[in-house]
Amino acid sequence: MNRHSILRVVAKLMIPYILLFALYVQFHGDFGPGGGFQAGVIFAAAFILYALIFGIENGRKVMPARVNRILLAGGVLLYCFVGLAGIFLGSEFLDYNVLGPTPVAGQHYGILLVELGVGLTVSSTMIAIFYVFAGQDI
Amino acid sequence: METVIGLFNYWIVIVLMMAGFYIVIAQENMIKKMVGLSIFQVAVFVFYISMSNVFGGTAPIAAEGFTLYSNPLPHVLILTAIVVGVATTALGLALIVRIKEEFGTIEDDRIRDMEEHGEESEA
Amino acid sequence: MNPADIFIDIFLLLLMAAVAIAIVRSHLMFAVVMLSGIFSLLAAVLYVHLTAVDVAFTEAAVGAGVSTLLFLATLALTHVNVEEKHKPVRVVPLVIVTATGAMLIWGTLDMPHYGDPEAPANKHVAPRYIQESPKETGLPNMVTSVLASYRGYDTLGEVVVIFTAGAGVLVILGRSRRRRRPGVNDEDGDNLEEERA
Incomplete structure (x- = not known):
């Protein structure tokens, strides 16, 4: 893909905005359409675009497979720990009311963290699946 | 006429479901079978979302001046189901890639023939 | 309407x-x-x-x-x-599909009509979510609050399914590359080896 300079330049311009948009969707999902699932996929799309244009080996340098696998499990664990935090603070599993000074604030923290966990897992799953598919050279 | 309008969404959903079902049972190419499954899946999604819609309702994001909202519960169920659907589709496609490596074909009937005649059937 | x-x-x-x-x-x-x-x-x-x-x-x-x-x-x-x-029409599957579809369409005749606010699907917990969730969670987007808070268990299960599917793809295709070319020390194979150790 070295000769496609238009693709390379446009991709370089697009990728930061795709990442920014993913973060917006992630953290603004409480107020408008969006949330962890969508943000995760958009975040992954930026890495996939990079790997498509600049080659899979360069893609692996940007997001090493090992880091990606840690994030893959980390998202699920973050979700579980938010649930367990509810137990340790004296309530039930996944009860966010006790996470903050008031129930509404607690709900806000809980939902933000849980969505972050969802976003991490979804994005690293999509990146992992793409890398594995693209890395096959039959 | 009112019955037709009131049930039209469900009828098309059934047409889509049956199109997906037909691909899965009648056609042999495995990638096409996965496409058929995803058509079936989308049909179920459309069914849920159609049921959640309320005439005159707006999207379930609370705002000043609106009192009538669509039912948010099916939206939640389907939103997660879409992402789970693509993850499981990827798993199916990965299996197809492995089947191609092992058998040299992804046509269901040819793999069945191979297994019956015992050529290269070990996985 | x-x-x-x-x-x-x-x-x-x-x-x-x-x-x-x-x-x-x-x-x-x-x-x-x-x-x-x-x-x-x-x-x-x-x-x-x-x-x-x-x-x-x-x-x-x-x-x-x-x-x-x-x-x-x-x-x-x-x-x-x-x-x-490619056979465009196969008779037996077509008959099965048509019969199933006809029965399903017959089943829809009793369903509440599209867009009906009084449909049972829109009655049970949905009004409570619509009325209470913006107050209880402080978030205007009801889908997010139902997804992450009221149905947190459900979403946890879904995330675990996604994780499992991703891990499954890594297991199925990540290994094959190493097995097919056992002599070649490619990068992915190395990573897997290192993590085993």
Whole structure:
């Protein structure tokens, strides 16, 4: 893909905005359409675009497979720990009311963290699946 | 006429479901079978979302001046189901890639023939 | 119910049905995959029309984007261009499908009509979510608050399913590369070895 300079330049311009948009969707999902699932996929799309244009080996340098696998499990664990935090603070599993000074604030923290966990897992799953598919050279 | 309008969404959903079902049972190419499954899946999604819609309702994001909202519960169920659907589709496609490596074909009937005649059937 | 809304609804649904039939009839795999992407985009437009904005967002990103990409990657890996034995009509499956569809359509005759606010599906817990969730969680987007808070267990399960599917893909395809070329120390193989140790 070295000769496609238009693709390379446009991709370089697009990728930061795709990442920014993913973060917006992630953290603004409480107020408008969006949330962890969508943000995760958009975040992954930026890495996939990079790997498509600049080659899979360069893609692996940007997001090493090992880091990606840690994030893959980390998202699920973050979700579980938010649930367990509810137990340790004296309530039930996944009860966010006790996470903050008031129930509404607690709900806000809980939902933000849980969505972050969802976003991490979804994005690293999509990146992992793409890398594995693209890395096959039959 | 009112019955037709009131049930039209469900009828098309059934047409889509049956199109997906037909691909899965009648056609042999495995990638096409996965496409058929995803058509079936989308049909179920459309069914849920159609049921959640309320005439005159707006999207379930609370705002000043609106009192009538669509039912948010099916939206939640389907939103997660879409992402789970693509993850499981990827798993199916990965299996197809492995089947191609092992058998040299992804046509269901040819793999069945191979297994019956015992050529290269070990996985 | 506004006639324009009904028209858009029927138009989109008929387009989706047409695309689905085209997928059934086509034997060129590239065309099938592209049509399935179009099908997903039409579904996303339909969800916007049915006021399910979050779902439409997800479908556009996932269904039309990532899953089309994965299908294309699979086509490239398996070198499949056309179906080998394409029979446009097979009688027995067609009879089964028609009979099942006819029974399902007969079943819909008793269903509450589309858009009916009094339908049982819109009664049970939904009014409570709509009225209480903005106050209880402080978030205007009811879908997010139901997803992450009221149905947190459900979403946890879904995330675990996604994790498992991702891990499954890594197990199925990550290993094959190493096994096929045992002598070659490629990067991916090295990573796997290091992590085992």
